[in-house]
Amino acid sequence: MFVYILYSDKLSRYYVGQTTNFKKRLERHNLGIVKSTKGGLPWRLVLKLKVDTRSEALLLEKRIKKRGIKRFLDNYLGV
Structure with a gap:
């Protein structure tokens, strides 16, 4: 499982999600198949983190969203 953070220059926005197949999921985002990201x-x-289970992925995704993606990245990357 992976938790990932994407960035759209067009929207100047971040997106966080989780998946088992990152390559396929990123392709779906960039083909406009994912409703929530097709406008960007x-x-x-920006960041891809490997976790062992789906429950860990869901918890991490929720924690990132609650903290704020940009703030999480700044703390994680030590900016």
Whole structure:
């Protein structure tokens, strides 16, 4: 499982999600198949974190969203 953070230059926004197949999921985002991200094409990967279980992925995704994606990134990357 992976928790990932994407960024859209077009929207100047971040997106966080989780998946088992990151390559396929990123492709779906950038083809406009995912309703919540189709307005921000293209999306680029900012961070991808591997976790062991789906429950861990869901908890991490929730924690990132609650903290704020930009704030989480600043803390995680030590900015």
